[in-house]
Amino acid sequence: MNRLSIKITGPAGFGIKVTGVMLAKIFIRKGLNVFAYTEYPSLIRGGHNIYQIDISDKSVNSSKEKCDILIALDKKSIEVESKNLSKNGIILYDENFGKIPAQKNIQFVAVPFVELAKKAGEEIMKNTVAVGALLGILNLKLDEFNNILKQEFKDKKGVGEKNILAANLGKEFIEKNKNKLNSTGSFVADTKRPAPQDRLLLTGNQATALATIASQCQVYVAYPMTPATDILHILEAKQKQTKMLVHQPEDEIAGIHFALGASFAGARSATGTSGGGFALMNEGLSLAGMLELPIVIFEVQRPGPATGNPTWTEQGDLNFVINSGHGEFPKIVLTPGAPEQIFSLVQRAFNLADKFQTPVIVLTDKHLGESSFTVLKNVFNKIEKIDRGKIIKEIKNTKNVFARYKFEKDGVSWRAIPGVGGGEHIANSDEHNEVGFSNELSQVRKKMMDKRMNKLEEIRKEIPLPKIYGPKNADTTLVCWGSTFGACFDAILEINKSKVKSQKLKVNVLHFEFVWPLCKNLDKFLSKFKKLVLVENNKTAQLGKLIQQETGIEIKNKILKYDSRPFWVEEIISKLKK
Amino acid sequence: MKKLNPTIYNTNYNPTWCPGCGNFGIWTALKNALAELGIEPRNLVIVYDIGCIGNMASTIKCYGFHSLHGRALPVAVGVKLANPKLTVLAIAGDGGAYGEGTNHFIHSARYNSDVLFLVANNRSFSLTTGQASPTSDLGFVTKTTPFGEVKQPINPIALSLSSGASFVARGVAFEPKDLTEIIKQAIQHKGFSHIDILQQCVTLNKVNTIDWYKKRIYKLRNNKTNNLKLAFDKALETEKIPVGVFYKKDKKTYGENLSRNSIESFRDFSSEVCAVEQKIEFDKKSLLKEYK
Numbered sequence: 001m002n003r004l005s006i007k008i009t010g011p012a013g014f015g016i017k018v019t020g021v022m023l024a025k026i027f028i029r030k031g032l033n034v035f036a037y038t039e040y041p042s043l044i045r046g047g048h049n050i051y052q053i054d055i056s057d058k059s060v061n062s063s064k065e066k067c068d069i070l071i072a073l074d075k076k077s078i079e080v081e082s083k084n085l086s087k088n089g090i091i092l093y094d095e096n097f098g099k100i101p102a103q104k105n106i107q108f109v110a111v112p113f114v115e116l117a118k119k120a121g122e123e124i125m126k127n128t129v130a131v132g133a134l135l136g137i138l139n140l141k142l143d144e145f146n147n148i149l150k151q152e153f154k155d156k157k158g159v160g161e162k163n164i165l166a167a168n169l170g171k172e173f174i175e176k177n178k179n180k181l182n183s184t185g186s187f188v189a190d191t192k193r194p195a196p197q198d199r200l201l202l203t204g205n206q207a208t209a210l211a212t213i214a215s216q217c218q219v220y221v222a223y224p225m226t227p228a229t230d231i232l233h234i235l236e237a238k239q240k241q242t243k244m245l246v247h248q249p250e251d252e253i254a255g256i257h258f259a260l261g262a263s264f265a266g267a268r269s270a271t272g273t274s275g276g277g278f279a280l281m282n283e284g285l286s287l288a289g290m291l292e293l294p295i296v297i298f299e300v301q302r303p304g305p306a307t308g309n310p311t312w313t314e315q316g317d318l319n320f321v322i323n324s325g326h327g328e329f330p331k332i333v334l335t336p337g338a339p340e341q342i343f344s345l346v347q348r349a350f351n352l353a354d355k356f357q358t359p360v361i362v363l364t365d366k367h368l369g370e371s372s373f374t375v376l377k378n379v380f381n382k383i384e385k386i387d388r389g390k391i392i393k394e395i396k397n398t399k400n401v402f403a404r405y406k407f408e409k410d411g412v413s414w415r416a417i418p419g420v421g422g423g424e425h426i427a428n429s430d431e432h433n434e435v436g437f438s439n440e441l442s443q444v445r446k447k448m449m450d451k452r453m454n455k456l457e458e459i460r461k462e463i464p465l466p467k468i469y470g471p472k473n474a475d476t477t478l479v480c481w482g483s484t485f486g487a488c489f490d491a492i493l494e495i496n497k498s499k500v501k502s503q504k505l506k507v508n509v510l511h512f513e514f515v516w517p518l519c520k521n522l523d524k525f526l527s528k529f530k531k532l533v534l535v536e537n538n539k540t541a542q543l544g545k546l547i548q549q550e551t552g553i554e555i556k557n558k559i560l561k562y563d564s565r566p567f568w569v570e571e572i573i574s575k576l577k578k
Numbered sequence: 579m580k581k582l583n584p585t586i587y588n589t590n591y592n593p594t595w596c597p598g599c600g601n602f603g604i605w606t607a608l609k610n611a612l613a614e615l616g617i618e619p620r621n622l623v624i625v626y627d628i629g630c631i632g633n634m635a636s637t638i639k640c641y642g643f644h645s646l647h648g649r650a651l652p653v654a655v656g657v658k659l660a661n662p663k664l665t666v667l668a669i670a671g672d673g674g675a676y677g678e679g680t681n682h683f684i685h686s687a688r689y690n691s692d693v694l695f696l697v698a699n700n701r702s703f704s705l706t707t708g709q710a711s712p713t714s715d716l717g718f719v720t721k722t723t724p725f726g727e728v729k730q731p732i733n734p735i736a737l738s739l740s741s742g743a744s745f746v747a748r749g750v751a752f753e754p755k756d757l758t759e760i761i762k763q764a765i766q767h768k769g770f771s772h773i774d775i776l777q778q779c780v781t782l783n784k785v786n787t788i789d790w791y792k793k794r795i796y797k798l799r800n801n802k803t804n805n806l807k808l809a810f811d812k813a814l815e816t817e818k819i820p821v822g823v824f825y826k827k828d829k830k831t832y833g834e835n836l837s838r839n840s841i842e843s844f845r846d847f848s849s850e851v852c853a854v855e856q857k858i859e860f861d862k863k864s865l866l867k868e869y870k
């Protein structure tokens with residue numbers, strides 16, 4: 001089968017996301033793969049919200065620009081979205097919108113959403129009617145939808161049953177009027193595919209929260225900021241179960257300092273925010289570098305500068321994050337591109353922070369954080385062993401002053417945590433000597449700088465080469481980091497499957513999960529590729545600049561997008577074909 | 579509780595303050611209070627702000643945290659929540675407490691986090707060689723206010739009371755015996771304690787001298803410390819300066835309140851979560867259920 005793209009649109013407050021998630025889960029449970037993308041303006045009521053589901057029996061990690069079926073929950077949706085429909089696409093709408101003028105290459109299907117919802121019990125169930133109608137068009141059984149409705153409304157007596165009735169009325173209506181449709185979208189056979197029960201529908205932020213729990217993080221502190229807030233929501237909601245201490249501070253400055261206090265006390269600690277909040281955290285980040293305290297920071301980017309486009313997406317903070325914090329100190333920046341990568345890299349982040357006693361930033365964005373992916377359940381079996389690094393449990397000789405910042409070859413000294421006798425010391429934001437006391441001597445300063453920065457070289461030894469996806473000897477290689485992985489991966493799937501040999505473009509993807517420090521010998525590695533093309537969701541090709549700065553290699557071909565929207569898979573394909 | 583000898587807190591470093599600095603009195607009172615309460619250095623965390631008083635960091639043996647300007651409190655609140663078994667203090671000057679870190683001061687009081695906040699208030703920025711501070715009096719002449727301060731000073735006691743602090747007191751740096759008693763009470767109090775300490779700066783504040791203070795201060799005696807309204811009345815006095823404990827109230831601490839979120843059987847606030855010792859449970863089956 002080909003990819004199918006379904007979009008639900010309407011004003012905020014219409015329950016578009018809830019309906020969208022239920023619809024996506026139907027396909028997941030039928031053993032298909034789903035990628036769900038959501039657009040919403042920064043408001044609570046009104047506006048134009050979108051939930052788009054791309055479905056395939058192959059891997060799917062991005063959205064198409066043109067959708068095949070639109071469920072329009074208001075009249076405005078038709079005006080806004082009809083240009084974004086594929087040829088002969090279907091628009092399902094409520095007949096009470098009034099007369100809709102015919103348009104070329106669009107099939108309009110009027111369904112009395114509200115009337116049928118009222119018949120089933122209440123007007124609010126019009127979304128359920130719409131999904132029922134959609135399943136009718138796709139010739140799919142209602143079984144999984146019914147199960148999901150029962151589960152969704154299990155705490156509200158009778159509501160599940162009423163919704164099941166509403167779904168049924170929607171589907172029946174389509175079946176009665178099917179002859180009016182040219183194409184009934186017979187693309188999905190209602191057969192069970194292998195092991196649908198092993199799939200989950202998960203956003204990047206959900207994966208981050210789960211990974212934080214799996215990493216045994218004991219303290220999480222965050223001030224709400226879109227699009228990072230979901231991580232805080234989940235960790236707050238699961239406290240009773242996980243026993244994690246979760247704190248919402250007065251601001252991001254307090255947040256990072258609170259987390260550093262907890263880290264000093266010996267707890268595994270993390271904080272999360274978006275670009276603006278991260279800007280506020282910068283002095284605390286620098287403090288972590290000086291005190292050599294482990295901390296993990298999630299930065300879920302949104303378009304800046306300033307408030308920017310709060311509910312949209314961009315990869316504009318890469319250079320900022322790598323260069324964040326005043327002064328020179330080692331830090332680690334990781335950029336996963338999918339929930340599976342998040343689940344493993346966040347665990348890695350906590351271990352690296354503890355091992356090297358320095359801050360680790362996991363940089364994602366709205367597109368990765370809030371889009372839903374199909375993830376295999378067994379991904380969550382891969383739990384990395386916790387490594388808290390050099391922590392002293394007991395000190396025999398308590399007479400000596402504890403040398404918290406003892407010069408060690410790898411730059412990492414043993415640390416004692418409060419409560420341990422003999423380990424008393426100052427974690428000192430002033431430059432200090434080996435025992436933590438303030439010191440301004442030139443030779444001490446130089447030695448301490450060398451000690452801390454040596455860690456960066458030790459870290460570099462652990463950084464793997466960027467991963468290659470797709471054919472080994474490609475003519476063209478897409479170079480990306482973070483969330484652009486999804487669209488690049490889907491694009492090469494599409495391009496490489498072309499059966500006509502002469503038209504065959506051989507393309508692969510090179511994805512950076514570790515952007516700071518960059519791995520060793522990157523220059524040699526990159527020089528082996530025939531043609532590199534940068535794909536970044538920003539204006540200034542920030543990874544490109546970084547690679548040039550570190551290796552001298554300039555990647556001249558660039559596909560850049562900075563309109564607050566993610567890459568649609570067609571965009572990359574068409575640019576490559578040129 | 580076994581009393582300790584105050585020398586247990588000694589380090590190899592001596593203070594670098596000017597002779598006659600108010601910090602000496604605070605330093606002495608603090609060590610005496612800690613020793614009398616038998617608090618061992620290993621269980622003591624002091625978070626220092628930046629400023630002259632922050633340089634106390636090198637002179638007290640304990641788990642010290644010399645933080646950034648204005649940020650001592652969030653660090654201290656973080657330490658205490660992560661490990662409630664520790665005695666946690668934050669020490670700042672008037673610049674850090676009532677200027678750069680005002681937000682944290684108000685909110686830490688509001689949380690009623692169980693930390694003691696000591697503020698050495700000399701009404702002047704001194705480590706930066708003399709500028710007006712948030713508690714400088716109107717007309718105070720400094721390098722940044724050559725024609726006299728025109729901004730209204732903050733009233734630390736009133737601010738603390740209105741923010742929800744559950745122990746509020748004013749001490750005097752040059753009366754270390756009284757200060758020792760107040761600090762002892764504050765450490766023993768469970769909840770956010772704030773002591774604003776009137777302090778002379780012999781080098782850069784020639785107005786608010788020991789003599790100036792001696793003419794104005796009087797000791798609070800037999801005042802009803804559980805009455806917020808009376809405490810406010812006392813806080814608003816300006817001609818004479820009352821010193822002593824203004825307010826003291828038993829309230830649930832932030833740690834106790836938060837623990838209720840993570841302990842299923844939590845009923846009586848008797849136990850508190852110790853994050854440092856907490857095993858985090860990743861119950862995959864139950865956590866993943868909602869994503870099917």
